[in-house]
Each structure stands twice: as C-alpha cells, then as structure tokens.
Amino acid sequence: MPITIKEISALETYSVRHVVLRVGRPIEDCAMDGDDLETTFHLGAFEGDLHVGVATFLKSEPVDLPFSVASDASYYQLRGMGVVADQQGKGIGAKLLQEGIKKLKANSVDLLWFNARIKxxxxxxxxxxxxxxxxFEVPLIGTHFKMYKQL
Ligand SMILES: CC(C)(COP(=O)(O)OP(=O)(O)OC[C@H]1O[C@@H](n2cnc3c(N)ncnc32)[C@H](O)[C@@H]1OP(=O)(O)O)[C@@H](O)C(=O)NCCC(=O)NCCS
Structure with missing residues (x-):
C-alpha cells in the first residue's frame, strides 16, 4: 500500500513516539517542548489507516554551528523522528524528512538542525x-551528535 504523509497534531504523534522513541516510559514522556507552538508542525506517515511514522519540525536556533550565517537566517529543528520497527528500512523515514524539508523550503527556512541518535x-x-x-550523552537515551543541512 502506498505511504501518505500528512500534517497531524502533537497528540497524534504520541502513538508512534511512544513505541519508537519512549519505549517503556509513561505516555506523558512523549510530550516535547514546543510541540504546541504555532510555528511547529508535525508530519505523520500512514500506510492506509495505519500510522507508521512521525517527525516534528520546531522553529529553533542551533547553538555552536561551525560556520557563521546571516543574522536574519531562519532555522528549524527536527525532533521526534521515528518509524515503527516493522516498517523501518522501507523509505518511510526519508519520505517524512523530504516532505518536511519541502515545506521548510517553501517557507524560506535556511537551515535544519537536530540532535541525532548515534544509530x-x-x-x-x-x-x-x-x-x-x-x-554527547542524553540521559535515558544515549549518545548523540548534532547535525545540520543548509536548505
Ligand atoms: C532512523 C529512522 C527514522 C529511519 O527511518 P527508516 O524509514 O527506517 O529509513 P529509510 O528506509 O527511509 O532509509 C533511508 C536510507 O537510509 C538508510 N538507513 C536507514 N537507517 C539506517 C541506519 N541505521 N544505518 C545506515 N543506513 C540507514 C536506508 O538504507 C536508506 O538508504 P537507501 O536510500 O540507500 O536505500 C528509523 O529507522 C527509526 O525510527 N529508528 C529508530 C528511532 C530513531 O533512531 N529515530 C531517530 C532519532 S534521531
């Protein structure tokens, strides 16, 4: 079945966040800072009615970028990116990220950054x-690296 990507609410991300990113933790731990800001958007990936992936895009400035950027540059942070285990490796994560980037580019965002799990x-x-x-280490989650891409 083809994968569709659509905008969803912060609450609708929880079912996937919980089983992929917050395994064994209380559902409340699925909340992320900035989830409900007007500038934040959430994408869901669906195979038919089945919710299989999520990604959140939050307006946020990066720290310690290794180069200088224009003072009026606009930044977003990727958060809560996950695809359910039995659907990983099928191109769904790439599709979610590419859709998000398309939307960011349409809104003239210059750079997307995030903290990536080492895996x-x-x-x-x-x-x-x-x-x-x-x-660097994130408590309960593990080793991360900062990553970025100019859009
Ligand atoms: C990381 C994650 C979001 C990737 O989504 P996915 O749907 O499995 O990835 P895709 O199938 O779209 O992969 C796209 C490409 O990256 C490659 N890839 C994906 N995960 C990879 C990995 N861990 N190591 C090496 N290559 C990987 C794929 O082989 C594919 O390459 P191709 O274009 O040459 O075929 C997903 O595996 C996941 O949810 N993992 C657990 C939670 C997690 O780590 N989230 C990220 C938090 S920062």
Whole structure:
C-alpha cells in the first residue's frame, strides 16, 4: 500500500513516539517542548489507516554551528523522528524528512538542525546532513551528535 504523509497534531504523534522513541516510559514522556507552538508542525506517515511514522519540525536556533550565517537566517529543528520497527528500512523515514524539508523550503527556512541518535547518523548522512561538534550523552537515551543541512 502506498505511504501518505500528512500534517497531524502533537497528540497524534504520541502513538508512534511512544513505541519508537519512549519505549517503556509513561505516555506523558512523549510530550516535547514546543510541540504546541504555532510555528511547529508535525508530519505523520500512514500506510492506509495505519500510522507508521512521525517527525516534528520546531522553529529553533542551533547553538555552536561551525560556520557563521546571516543574522536574519531562519532555522528549524527536527525532533521526534521515528518509524515503527516493522516498517523501518522501507523509505518511510526519508519520505517524512523530504516532505518536511519541502515545506521548510517553501517557507524560506535556511537551515535544519537536530540532535541525532548515534544509530541514526548514517540515515541522516545519506540524506545530506552533516555532523558537527562532539558526541554527547542524553540521559535515558544515549549518545548523540548534532547535525545540520543548509536548505
Ligand atoms: C532512523 C529512522 C527514522 C529511519 O527511518 P527508516 O524509514 O527506517 O529509513 P529509510 O528506509 O527511509 O532509509 C533511508 C536510507 O537510509 C538508510 N538507513 C536507514 N537507517 C539506517 C541506519 N541505521 N544505518 C545506515 N543506513 C540507514 C536506508 O538504507 C536508506 O538508504 P537507501 O536510500 O540507500 O536505500 C528509523 O529507522 C527509526 O525510527 N529508528 C529508530 C528511532 C530513531 O533512531 N529515530 C531517530 C532519532 S534521531
């Protein structure tokens, strides 16, 4: 069945966030800062009625970028990116991210950045993102790298 990508609410991300990104933790832990801001948007991937993936895009400035950018540059952060385990490796994550980038470009956003789990770094590199800075630990989750891409 073809995958469709559509905008969803913050609450609608929880079912996928919970089983992919907050495994074994209370459902309340699925909430992320900025989820309900007017500038934030959430994309869901669906196979028919089945919700199989999520990604959240939050207006937010990066820290410690390794180069200087125009003072009026506009930035977004990717958060809560996940695809349910039995649907991974089928191009759904790439599709979600590409849809998000399309929307950001249409809104003249200059750069997308995020904290990537070390296991997901090769996925993002395949899509043209670059690591910057040193590895760091996020409590309960593990090692991360900052990554970015100019849009
Ligand atoms: C990371 C994640 C979102 C990727 O989504 P996905 O749907 O599995 O990835 P895709 O099938 O779209 O992969 C796109 C490309 O990246 C590659 N890729 C995906 N995950 C990879 C990995 N861990 N290592 C190496 N390559 C990977 C795929 O092989 C594919 O390459 P291709 O275009 O040459 O075929 C998904 O695996 C996931 O939810 N993982 C667990 C949660 C997580 O780590 N989220 C990210 C938090 S920062």
């Amino acid at each position: 997901a770094v090769p996925f993002y590199e395949r899509l043209g993102f670059e690591k910057y800075g040193s590895a």
